[in-house]
Amino acid sequence: MKHLLSINDLSKDEAINVLDTAGELSRLSEGTVKKFPTLRGRTVVNLFFEDSTRTRISFEAAAKRLSADVINFSAKGSSLSKGESLKDTALTLQAMGADAVVIRHGASGAPHQLARQQWMTGTVINAGDGTHEHPTQALLDAFTIRRHLGQDSGDLQGLRIAIVGDVLHSRVARSNVLLLQKLGAKVVLIAPPTLLPVGVASWGAEVSYSLDAEIESVDAIMMLRVQRERMDDLYFPTEREYSRNFGLNLERINRMKSDAIVMHPGPMNRGLEISAESADSARSVIVEQVANGVSIRMAVLYLLLSGTARSESNSTIEVGV
């Protein structure tokens, strides 16, 4: 496997291998080992055409803990704001010798284009493209669920996981549905009909329009951010009504199974899809999700970048080892 563009690039075994590798890395990082020499001399470029806090910092931390050189590249303040095309940007990155490009883009499919055109030879990792996919987020979510509800290994067989809210605009939801089902979990999507994409029935997940009807039966609940910036239309009458019907509050939390967990990919709209008390409650693993994100991204970088020596760098760098 050279690129990670979609969860569909991973077989079930490969996905479990990513989770196991991340588990081992996270155990080591909790101990004394903070930095590994594994990717020394490799260059990872963070190419962010959309704003991001968690994902960019997380990829940067992951690459640095593996001793890679990191170049951060955001659309604001670069030639992209002067209208440079994706192709010319890719050619620039190739000329700089990028071994991996972590790309976030507002257009669905931009990472695919980067990977499939012959513009550059490096590995492409999708860090969120439009409303399509965000595979490393799904991996870290599955990792978090497995740590809390699984046996720290194997798959997620027998678990029932709710994904609630703005499924229509959510790349996190799409990647999670694919991955969680691949790992054997049952997924139920809960949203108002206006916030479900056309063709959602083909995803294989259950669909429900009532949070109250499902809240007591799920092992984990994943709240999605209401993506105001992508909403070009009126999808629900008022925020108060959305919050009353689809928001997570303490009353709903108290009805959940005793060991059920509350997740949110961030950034949160406190008071809209999740109340402040819910976000800070003992069931919430939201902060842990961020920490796990670093381990998952280390695992992805390690698995994608080892064994991919580019022929021209081979001859010069191997001498030193």
Place this chain on the structure above:
Amino acid sequence: MSVVLNAGEINRALRRISHEILEKNHGSADVLLLGIPTRGAFLSKRIAGDINEIEKTSIPVGTLDITMYRDDLRMRPPRTLLPTEIPSGGIDGKHVVLVDDVLYSGRTIRAALDALNEIGRPKSVQLAVLIDRGHRELPIRADFVGKNIPTSKDETVKVHLAEIDGNDAVTIEGRDGK
């Protein structure tokens, strides 16, 4: 394929190594065994068992995975990480004995020394291996050797251990499978 060590011989070799470790370190005080997964981890547990029996003590045993420190990561497909478990007392000031099954190029041990460097500062690092097959590519040698087996580079030395392979034996295989 020919068997160069059988179960009894492996046991006797490990028992001798256990005695040698005690002799060199003047007892078991501050001695810590770290096995390199997969088979080195099982061997280190067996050596610890022998030492505990001889000295009536309980010496700390752990495992040290060296995957992230390998120098051939660029050329080979990614390897699965195996568990690293450092005993709770840490390695600072201890006599660390690394345990592996076969010593060959020496690159695994170089990686292990790098990994140890991240974890702490042992008083000394020693190396125990069941088989030394020669062909070193680095200035590394073992302190305790079960058996020296001169080999050609075409041959494959395999250590089978009951814990994962079902039986105890060391075999040597030529390129043509003989």
